[in-house]
Amino acid sequence: MKKKPLKFDKDLFKRSVQYNVKTLYRKTMEEATEQELYQASAYALKDAIVDHWMTTQKKAAEQDPKIVYYMSMEFLMGRAFGNNLINLQAYKPVKEALDELNIDLNLIEDQEPDPALGNGGLGRLAACFLDSLSTLGYVAYGCGIRYKYGMFRQKIQDGYQVEVPDTWLENGNPFELRRNEYAKEVKFGGYVNMYTDERGRTMFKQEGYQVVRAVPYDLPVVGYGNGVVNTLRIWDAEPIQCFQLDSFDKGDYQKAVEQENLASQLCEVLYPNDNHIAGKELRLKQQYFFISASVQTALQRYLKHHEDIRKFYEKNVFQLNDTHPTVAVAELMRLLMDEYYLSWDEAWDVTTKTCCYTNHTIMAEALEKWPVDLFQRLLPRIYQIVDEINRRFVDQIMRQYSGSAGIDVQAKIRSMAILYDNQVKMAHLAIVGGHSVNGVARLHTEILEKRELKDFYEMMPEKFNNKTNGITQRRFLLHANPLLADWVTEKIGDDWIVDLSQMEKLKAFADDKKAQQEFMDIKLQNKKRLAKYILKHNGIEVDPKSIFDVQVKRLHEYKRQLLNILQVIHKYNDIKTHPNKDFYPKTYIFGAKAAAGYLTAKLTIKLINAVADVVNNDPDIDGKIKVVFIEDYKVSNAELIFAAADVSEQISTASKEASGTGNMKMMLNGAITLGTLDGANVEIVNEVGEENAFIFGLTSQEVMDYERNGGYNPMDIYNSNPNVKKVLDMLVDGTFSNDRELFRPLYNCLLNTVNSNKADQYFILKDFESYLEAQKRISDAYQDKKRWAKMALLNTASCGKFSSDRTIQEYVDEVWHLDKLEM
Ligand code: GL4
Secondary structure, eight states, rough: OOOOOOOOOHHHHHHHHHHHHHHHSSTTTOOOOHHHHHHHHHHHHHHHHHHHHHHHHHHHHHHOOOOEEESSSOBBOOHHHHHHHHHHTTTHHHHHHHHHOOOHHHHHHHHHHOOSSOHHHHHHHHHHHHHHHHHHHEEEEEEEESSBOOOEEEEEEEEEEEEOOTTTTTTTTTTTTEOGGOOOEEESSSSEEEOOOOOOEEEEEEEOEEEEOOOOOOOEEEESSEEEEEEEEEEEEEEESSSOOOHEEEEEHHHHHHHHHHHHTTSSSEEEEESSOOOHHHHHHHHHHHHHHHHHHHHHHHHHOOOGGGGHHHHHEEEESSSSSTHHHHHHHHHHIIIIIOOHHHHHHHHHHHEEEEOOOOGGGGEEEEEEEOOOOOOOOHHHHHHHHHHHHHHHHHHHTOOOOOOOHHHHHHOOOOOTEEEEEHHHHHHTTSEEEEEESSHHHIIIIIIITHHHHHHHHEEEOOOOOOOOHHIIIITTHHHHHHHHHHHHHHHGGTOOGGGGGGGGGGGOOOHHHHHHHHHHHHHHHHHHHEEEEOOOOOTTTTTEEEEEEOOOOOOOTEEEEEEHHHHHHHHHOOTTSSSOOEEEEEEEEOTOOHHHHHHHHHHHHHHHHHTTTOTTTSSSSOOOOOOSHHHHHHHHHHHSSEEEEEEEOOOOOOSSSSHHHHHHTEEEEEEOOOOTEEEHHHHHHHHGGGOSSSSHHHHHHHHTOOOOOOOHHHHOOHHHHHHHHHHTSSSOOSTTTTTHHHHHHHHHHHHTTOOTEEEEEEEHHHHHHHHHHHHHHHHHHHHHHHHHHHHHHOOGGHHHHHHHHHHIIIIIOBBOOOO
């Protein structure tokens, strides 16, 4: 049976906007600025959302379903206004209402800052998961931090990245609700006192600590068309009010100041590192801060309607998004024992049955390890608990392996202990303290089992499982690409919005000439839309008829933006030396933020811009290639970019990209993957067929084999391949900078051992020829209009598996076992 669309009262909305303009700003509609009109509209929309939010709460209280707490340092939500309209099925009435008020919906949407409380894929995945949880009707809480400054705004000045603070809260956030009444206290430092209580129990008490007040802000997460509204609860830190006059006399002045400083620093800023841990003390404080507040909340919420805390896990599950929230294991143990008087064994039973861990990367520099002294000083009681978990676990390793022939027990301990070499290994704590460990794509999970976490897998294979990532089609097709969304609906109906496997029905149109034409016309419209954006923001004119070849993602050496730009340089040389050779015009589009302290990444951005300057302005090139670096890549412009992509560059060194999700967003929008057999690319190719993707380069097995044998010698390639030699020499011969030494570090990385990193550790030169050849195949394929249209259409038609709805349903069926809310 077809569900009725949600009701939306257009006239009420209209009146509400007018009323808000008046009461918020004391202005008439004509006087209000665009920002004020956005705010007034957003408050009006929130009004409609809150009704659903309250109903969801009420139903959840009645039905008492099992719920998931998705704990994450990052939620890269992107703008809420348009997405909420979509999921409330209110886009049309709101557009009409605003039209009648003489307000342009697009302009309004553009007034909203991107909430960017995340770095990249990991944070965006969390956002897609929340969307799917609501849409599938599961009760879920996102738990995170309300950073005052999210991911920095990127400016490009003279080709260099400059980081500018992201002041997203400047005008307030109309969608949030501050929940003062749910504030919690979180304690840091001091020491632990042991004592015997009146009932003869040994108890532990933290004393001499600093305390901050954690204040939650709730954001609604609206499900698509079902009236379900879940909550993303993000925490802000405030000083405890103890700064009274008499504390001065008591000698607490110093402490009061410190506490106040701690509170003001805690939630200031998101660490802008992706796939890399800086290991800063404040970061550990952030982790414990939001975890302690969240776990306290979860226990209290459960006990409001349940008696037996030992059954907590029957109604609750914690999913730890990477190791960042892993102190949850010890914090749950602490609260269960110290506040709720459970024994160690009882608490351990609850904890392991509650916690689950997702691994998102195998990059060594992303492995979270904390120095024991720092950890102990900051979290003395938590450290005691971790120490005891470790002691028992090491015991277990010894019991299990001592006396087994051919097994080196000490080696097992070395590789698996939670405390080792004076470090706290967070991944090990997460694995031992929970019942599920998952990777984020088939290949990634395999690598975890066979290599990275091999010893754990052998000891506890039942914990390991794969959950291939997914993305929400509501944001990345329905909202990002209305033309294509309408076209799909016209062809196969609108069930795809909540069931992406329906897209398969489009396969029937793969050879249909009219459908192909329509599909490519829509692509062209979207390319024109992006071209406009590029002209406005970059001042570069690009030809919408050229191939839009897109690589947008965080800048990281393993993602190999350098391989891409070296290939562009080669193409440039090729056109210069063969001016009459037939060459189909291409526009290379880049977008990437580099972590502020990541010099090689920042230099790569400069190189891309330097190449762009040379290539775009060389009359010999005559527009055959253009290079564009889109400033400040973020969710809102990503939506424009995905819709316009012809080619999706997914060229990471095989084995390094755990999954990738941009690859899925582009596939959904009919872009063809040019990639290595890495992460989820493997599964994308599996779904769409090899003939509808362009695959090149070393396999993950080959890469890992080289790595085991100490790498390879890129000098051999440099000396034997004149193309490579020429391109590399141009990095240091003044072509792209008057300062010939500027790009020397990149040149050196490729050819020499630098700081104990192997020469060309990401196999750029090794994959170079094969990459060029794949680029050539693309240009050829594109010129066969019918063939390309069919390939592109088949990519959209084959993306069904990559919905985050599918991923979430797998988590529910195999790990979380949640109950669906009946609305
Ligand atoms: C990441 C991976 O690098 C990326 O491949 C994956 O898609 C994403 C979500 O699982 O997680 N891991 C880290 S760290 N940052 C990411 O984006």
